[in-house]
Amino acid sequence: MKPVIALMGRPNVGKSTLFNQLTRSRDALVADFSGLTRDRKYGEGKVGERPYVVIDTGGITGDENGIDLPMAQQSMAAADEADIVLLILDARAGLTGVDQELVSLLRRQSIPFHVVVNKIDGMNSDTAMGDFYSLGIDPLYRIAASHNRGVRSMIEEVLAPF
Ligand code: GDP
Ligand code: MG
Numbered sequence: 593m594k595p596v597i598a599l600m601g602r603p604n605v606g607k608s609t610l611f612n613q614l615t616r617s618r619d620a621l622v623a624d625f626s627g628l629t630r631d632r633k634y635g636e637g638k639v640g641e642r643p644y645v646v647i648d649t650g651g652i653t654g655d656e657n658g659i660d661l662p663m664a665q666q667s668m669a670a671a672d673e674a675d676i677v678l679l680i681l682d683a684r685a686g687l688t689g690v691d692q693e694l695v696s697l698l699r700r701q702s703i704p705f706h707v708v709v710n711k712i713d714g715m716n717s718d719t720a721m722g723d724f725y726s727l728g729i730d731p732l733y734r735i736a737a738s739h740n741r742g743v744r745s746m747i748e749e750v751l752a753p754f
Pocket of ligand 1: 604
């Protein structure tokens with residue numbers, strides 16, 4: 593069985609860009625606006641000889657009242673199908689309330705996950721990572737999906753136990 597990797601996170605953090613890097617296809621639509629990829633999207637990829645399946649999700653939105661549950665349910669369904677959940681965060685946006693709620697939700701549901709901080713390109717690493725240490729999660733993977741930076745080593749590490 594190929595391990596299944598689900599990409600979760602708010603819209604615009606770079607999930608579809610990462611999906612494209614991981615599947616080396618232009619299958620998942622990448623756009624500058626939120627909410628384009630509403631449903632789950634599946635792709636296959638390989639690192640070395642190691643095959644895997646990737647699921648892209650539409651992204652979880654929310655406001656001061658909390659996360660948008662129908663959107664969250666789509667992503668949680670993807671998490672259920674997955675062996676590996678990657679929570680993608682945006683270094684440029686910093687840590688948001690929705691990100692913190694997603695972390696709490698995954699913890700409450702006892703879903704193991706990795707945190708991947710994207711868009712670290714051209715940023716000072718203290719500025720890029722500052723807020724994220726407060727999550728108390730170690731390691732924090734750092735990538736620039738659009739530059740394919742850090743992607744391969746991150747995937748190798750998360751696949752290692754499978
Ligand atoms: P999604 O909504 O989470 O699927 O995010 P997308 O993959 O559609 O990306 C949202 C925007 O972020 C697009 O304009 C991407 O080009 C941009 N983006 C994605 N990854 C990176 C990155 O590593 N660095 C930078 N600077 N921009 C990125
Ligand atoms: Mg997308």
